[in-house]
Amino acid sequence: MSNAHSPVAHHFYTIEQQKESATIGMWLFLATEILLFGALFTAYAVYRYKFPDAFMVASSRMDWKMGGLNTLFLIVSSVTMVFAVSSAEKGRRGGLLGFLAATGFFGTLFLVVKYFEYKHHYLDHDVPGLNFQWTGAPELANGAQMFFFLYFFMTGLHALHMIVGLGLLIWIFITAYQGKYSPEYYNPVEMFGLYWHFVDLVWIFLFPLLYLLGAHLPPGGGGHH
């Protein structure tokens, strides 16, 4: 173990080197995450290319107000996260704890909205493999099912990242409460911030691609009801 009183681990020369190593390591992890979600965005693009009309009509069954509200929740939680990091940088423990709590609050609100959206889709028989029923134009049924499959896969993986993020947030909050961070050493706070912003980043692309394709269609433009 490193010297208990030094924030620099024994295998680093300087605190700057330690911090840059952590940053690069985190970005390498995020590179794998970018490609993980990137593969799903590619699948989305391929099937949308194959079923352009079905994707548009199926997307008009999404509630863009819920998606837009969640976009705002995530953006605000990203801002509270940067303020948490700068509080840590300035050694303000109270600010750090407060902004972390705010970040967790908005992240939780996101998941609550997502829960109600999923519940609504379940009751509307929109879930492929479980209860999918398409009462719109029959020739669009396969493409619409593919749209909802990708919707649940992509937003589900994103929501899983949110849940993991909230778990990490609790750990950061507890260690911050214990006073483990100082202006010299707050790498875990900053690296968690990178993860949190990445999850926000994914949503910024999911929102228009999943919720807004059919927003210009007349209300009830497709599907049932």
Added chain:
Amino acid sequence: MGQATQQPATHPANGHSHAHPTISPATYLLVLAALVIGTVVTVWTASMDLGAFNTPVALAIAIGKAALIILYFMHIRYSTWLTRTVVIGSFFFLIVLFGLTFSDYLTREKTPEIPSLYSPDPILKQQ
């Protein structure tokens, strides 16, 4: 974006010493405002029928929002070039993923039948 010029005097070019300078709360709040405006504009443009341009417009706004988050919230504007190389590299491979996939899908149905010495003669085949 306008707020890019309102940075503290410290510049990223010095490479080493401090990992990043303190970014003012005003900068973060300006980025927040830009992200909220971007979201509203995305919804507004999506409500209009722009034909083939709906998705390119939405993606352009999303890329702008993503750039703001990466540069300011994730501090890449103030990071070293070593870190930036990793960031650029990860998006480079994403472009490779999209590019190679669509060089296949976008050309599948348009590839003409290439006459070949080895393919059966179409005239003979018809007889």
